Amino acid sequence: MPPIRLGPRDLLEYSARYGVLICRECQYAIQKSALESHLLKHKIYRDERQRLLSSIAQLELFEPDDVPLPTPDSPPIDALPIISGYRCTAVGCRNLCASSKRMRRHRSEIHGLSDPRNFSSFTRPVKLQTFFRGTKLRYFEVTPLSGAELDEQMHDAGMPLLPPRVRTPPETPPKSSLVDLNLETLTYFHHFTTTTSLTLPSAESPQLATHYWQTDVVLQALGRRWLMCGLLAISACHLAVLADDATVERVHRERSAQFFLEFSNGWEEAANRDLSMEVEEEAKKAGGQMVCILRCAQWASAEYMPDQGIIPEPAAPSQLQSIMTTIRGFGVRSGDDDSQEQTFAQASRILNTRSASNAGSFGAFPPCDNTLSTLLNHLGTLPSRMAEALGKPENTQDVLATLSAIAALVECCVTSFASDEAGTAWRAMATWLIKVPGHFNHMVSRHSRAALVVLAHWAVLVERAEHCGCWFLKGSVRKILLRIAERVPADDFAV
Ligand SMILES: [Zn+2]
Ligand SMILES: [Zn+2]
Numbered sequence: 001m002p003p004i005r006l007g008p009r010d011l012l013e014y015s016a017r018y019g020v021l022i023c024r025e026c027q028y029a030i031q032k033s034a035l036e037s038h039l040l041k042h043k044i045y046r047d048e049r050q051r052l053l054s055s056i057a058q059l060e061l062f063e064p065d066d067v068p069l070p071t072p073d074s075p076p077i078d079a080l081p082i083i084s085g086y087r088c089t090a091v092g093c094r095n096l097c098a099s100s101k102r103m104r105r106h107r108s109e110i111h112g113l114s115d116p117r118n119f120s121s122f123t124r125p126v127k128l129q130t131f132f133r134g135t136k137l138r139y140f141e142v143t144p145l146s147g148a149e150l151d152e153q154m155h156d157a158g159m160p161l162l163p164p165r166v167r168t169p170p171e172t173p174p175k176s177s178l179v180d181l182n183l184e185t186l187t188y189f190h191h192f193t194t195t196t197s198l199t200l201p202s203a204e205s206p207q208l209a210t211h212y213w214q215t216d217v218v219l220q221a222l223g224r225r226w227l228m229c230g231l232l233a234i235s236a237c238h239l240a241v242l243a244d245d246a247t248v249e250r251v252h253r254e255r256s257a258q259f260f261l262e263f264s265n266g267w268e269e270a271a272n273r274d275l276s277m278e279v280e281e282e283a284k285k286a287g288g289q290m291v292c293i294l295r296c297a298q299w300a301s302a303e304y305m306p307d308q309g310i311i312p313e314p315a316a317p318s319q320l321q322s323i324m325t326t327i328r329g330f331g332v333r334s335g336d337d338d339s340q341e342q343t344f345a346q347a348s349r350i351l352n353t354r355s356a357s358n359a360g361s362f363g364a365f366p367p368c369d370n371t372l373s374t375l376l377n378h379l380g381t382l383p384s385r386m387a388e389a390l391g392k393p394e395n396t397q398d399v400l401a402t403l404s405a406i407a408a409l410v411e412c413c414v415t416s417f418a419s420d421e422a423g424t425a426w427r428a429m430a431t432w433l434i435k436v437p438g439h440f441n442h443m444v445s446r447h448s449r450a451a452l453v454v455l456a457h458w459a460v461l462v463e464r465a466e467h468c469g470c471w472f473l474k475g476s477v478r479k480i481l482l483r484i485a486e487r488v489p490a491d492d493f494a495v
Helices: 032-041 046-057 100-111 183-194 206-222 225-242 246-272 278-301 319-328 340-359 367-390 396-417 422-435 438-445 449-467 476-487 490-494
Strands: 004-006 012-015 020-023 083-088 123-130 139-142
Touching (some): 004 246, 032 046, 046 246, 083 100, 183 206, 183 246, 206 278, 225 246, 246 278, 278 319, 278 476, 319 438, 319 476, 340 396, 367 449, 396 449, 422 449, 438 449, 449 476
Antiparallel strands (some): 012 020
């Protein structure tokens, strides 16, 4: 897997495999916390630095202690210097040292042996590399490619790192023809047109979604590299979700991350450009929907990490807000611009019809509609149960916003359960985010318990969308509920 290069003169190199970002000039990996100062050191200022930092923010970077180390049979990492050192051959000990002096000390301190002769009987010369320097320095053994000429520089002074060296490039297979076909990329493209395009929702009309992704978007992507990268990123991500094997999944995820990086650079450029031409407007729209799908997938599949509250709220948008904003960014139109009164009227009409029909042997609603009935009954009584559990609300604006959000949820539930089609379920879920009053979003941002309880009910719609085929939401429901559980005491959660 080729590493990704970024920055002026390809200064930085990202390895998705190890989750590290290496400075090619300095020849070591930069810790996340030192990134900004490191870019300054290389005289990368203002806009350029911000742009670079936001690209880097899309990458998964591990803390030094969490970086997996290559196995001893791995080839050296190009961007890092190769150091001659020693491995201790004592049984069960795998200690690596860059100098013979240190190895002798290791032998006497750890193994209690101090015979100064016979050095080669307990060590083996090896080639070493390290991602980080200083306190995070950790050597790993590598096996240089046999074709590469490596100058045997013995290096015994305790200085762990050599100056940059010139190495002959690894042998490349002879070019068999002038046609450059990347079969891997074509596979992703094929998967998109034949499979993924059938699964994606559209912002406009659910009926046209397949045609939109299979034809309109593909044609636009064929004329714009950045958009094509977005398309391939979605396809790779889809294959990762479909994979049974963890290794295969990881490979697809890494590819997806690489495509995503190039896509988001182009997308940002397109978004900042002044666009008067209609064609560009279309490409921008497609790009916006791709960003949303990819971010949802990323959000849902990322390792679960509790909000640690290191940055004081609400300065940092919480994870919940971030997924809400992402889905809202998809650009689903709510169809009609209902006023709040209309939403309330609509909701109470639905709830009244519902309870009437429940009383009289299901009336207009088929009995298979049980989940929806239960859910609506639940929502109908939610305000009173919340009032009991949460006590007297702090202010009327909160009460109004909460009630309005519940009313909108009633409406969206009915839409969602009307069909098992992925596009419909997606729209119903996304529409709620657009219908809720701005004040409700504000309540979520300050972790109002009432708002979070309502949000937990919305998760049912997310679950339905996932269940109906929105694969890029896989895992998101669990994560949403975990996030809410973090903020809401258990007895409120029971509501
Ligand atoms: Zn550097
Ligand atoms: Zn040892």
